[in-house]
Amino acid sequence: MLYRETGQYKTSYAADSVIFPIRQDRIGVMIVLAIAFVFMPLMMAFKIPPFRNDYILLAILLPFLILSLAAIGANILIGYCGQISLGSGAFMAIGAYMAYKFGTGISEIGLPPLPIVVSILLGGFSAAFVGILFGLPSLRIKGLYLAVATLAAQFFFDWVFLRVKWFTNYAPSGSVSAPELKFFGYLVSTPIEKYLVALIFVTIFALIAKNLVRGNIGRQWMAIRDMDIAAELMGIRPLVAKLTAFAVSSFIIGVAGALWAFLRLGTWEPLAFDINRSLELLFMVIIGGLGSILGSFLGAAFILILPILLIVVPAEIGLPITTETVSHLQFIIFGAMICFLLIKEPLGFARLWQIGKEKLRMWPFPY
Amino acid sequence: MQELGSFLEVLISGLLAGVLYSLVALGFVLIFKASGVFNFAQGAMVLLAGLALVRCLDFLVARGMPFWAAVALGMIFAAAVMAICAFMVERYVLGPLVNQNALTMFMATIGATFVIEGVAQMIFGSDVYPLRLFPTDAWIAGEGVFPGGILINKLDVWGGVIAGLLVVALALFFQHTKTGRALRAVADDHAAAQSVGIPIAWIWFVVWLVAGLVALVAAAIWGTKLGVQFSITFLALKALPVLIIGGFTSVPGAIVGGLIVGAGEKLAEVYLGPFIGGGIEYWFAYVLALAVLMVRPQGLYGEKIIERI
């Protein structure tokens, strides 16, 4: 009964086209944001359970935020524009390494170390640039062929960051460490601070992504996805639509990659962004919901929480289970989830959520 | 002469390694031809077949069975496992997805990949298991022509011979049997094939079984070379560029593509590697495939696509 839109009349198209047209949704989002920005940090600061230690923060919340951001990026390309990509990990890597280069300065061209926010954004722009390059073939190559082409990006950049020493500032071990995390003069070092930085980035980019997908450019992406020939006959230029999708998607993934490296890992190797990362992002998008920003969050949450549940639950009920079995079980459950969702609900959790809301709107009446 | 000799040695070892890529690619092509499904799980199937074979073999040999009998039983056991796998995939993954678009099917096989990998390792273990089915020593050819002769690995030659036989058998199967024709009909259009009474479920089971057996052969050869282990699944990823180069629907394409990739990456590694840092085997095949796609979007042997509305 609480969730009704009856009596909420729209008197202008502007009011009808806001992100959350239903008042209850707006209140809900406000509450979620309040919890994320105020309530949780307070609980963490005072170490109120479940935040007794930093485990939940570092092992769940921070990865959740950053991977959600990456999943939003992947979803723009795969879910909204219909261009399947198996190379998202490579674009995270490009974001991470280029942000690192900009953050530590590029002596060859006399560029001093740049401020961290600028570096992260430049990392994103570098990824976008490469994304456009690898998007160019998408004009001629479609569907599955394109998927393999994106694999080329994945393997090529794995190799580049492993072998081309310039990217790692000639570090003998091949691994690199993030520059000092000074955001506008403020040194970010504690887990709570990292969490808040990630949260700010994710909030801003999720809003930007949402604005794009519900605007003109988003409609062009979806038109290309649903029927590219008809889209072209409508005056949509496939070149522009696909390349903007590649660029925006790669940019967001690149920023997520930089955040992942700087905030989550601190010190990293190319292995952190290998093909498994790409597949993981693809899974998040499918499980969460193709073509849904909310779904990207749901998918990321599921993929992160499942393994933890697999470790925690058997331990709680006293079932002996080795870490090896856990990883195998994880494989099986992910795989089965993917198949199940593709068969039963191709639009993922986001669609289930939407159906739930529709039901709730009618409740207690069936129609 | 010395240089030509070493060039030939690299080329031959590359070509023979390429044969193995071809074998995996062949499994893809079979399934794609028969169901229009791009099967990401082929690598997982190689892993499953290999693990089933080697674990059964070890088990029987440890119980004192003679090696040849153990091999025979192991093969039968592995084939049975592949049959079960084919049945499950058809029944629970592809069957419910009949008439869906190609990308959905593709993603479903990625899901299947994970399930198969998880199950295979849970049942059969996840260590490296050595397998000795073929001789692995080398013989030396052309000693009179080149100083020192050319080193050729016997295992690679075995692989080449077996792959050749398989291709001939499959070509005959596709072109000259009723099932083969039905397979091609299904690949063209699920709904249309169903409507003329082709039992799609049975056809898919057959083709996944055949692909499973091809995977078993590939596993036997690769397992002898490197031991049966998880990294064998990456082999499948190597087969993707092979497919791109050869085209998704062409059996000869898979073979030629495999040879090009195998020879190309070995030659590139030896002659180009030193200049740009080595390890380019890792990506060479993909970039080659990308280059081919830019010129011919349907691969070397694929059919040209006419767009209509």
Add this chain to the structure above:
Amino acid sequence: MSDTPQTLLSVENVTLKFGGVTAISGVSFDIRKGEIRAIIGPNGAGKTSMLNCINGFYHPQEGRITYKGETRERMRPHVAASQGIARTFQNVALFRGMTTLDNIMTGRTLKMKANIFWQMLRIGPALKDEIQHREYCEEIIDFLEIEHIRKVPVGRLPYGLQKRVELARALAMQPDLLLLDEPMAGMNLEEKQDMCRFILDVNKTYGTTIALIEHDMGVVMDLSDRVVVLEYGRKIADGTPDEVKSDQKVIDAYLGVPH
């Protein structure tokens, strides 16, 4: 309409081949500003191929197509669209994952000018674009009587409504020339009547020139000002509905003798 009708588009000696198959051979006709022009003929006569040539999806090997006084070389379909040619499709080609409103809004793509940075923030020009074009789309929605399905994903709509949404999407482009490929195929009588009314209204209200392919002879004869008849890729007749109806070649090839 003025007394001396202006030619909007003329097709001269167009020949289109696919490999060895000749889909259209040496067809010429013209479309005058403001008229409803029908293209009829048996299946496989090359009608849809003709439309595809007109909006740049196929490129004829021979012949010329002159639109608004300009003869064009190989052009991409989106260029044709930007010059004011819109169309609907024989098999509904809507964007199935999008709502009716979003589908219609894609028709306004070419008219939206705000760049991506405004769109990211959805303020200023981007928001103005959205609202202003939404208003225009709502007019069309109103006109075609599809208000109730505004926010329904088109994949869920029945066939007749999908056809109507497709027409709406084409109209949203404010085309000068509207190509309709079998707009009434597969509809029941009532839906056909509605569709006829919409087509006539579009022609009258917006002054849009319309070229349509249709198999229902009653509809063709009632709606169109002039008819061109194709058979096996050749033109066999061209004229007013009455002239065409009594043409012996057309009767033999297509219409048949009433029993």
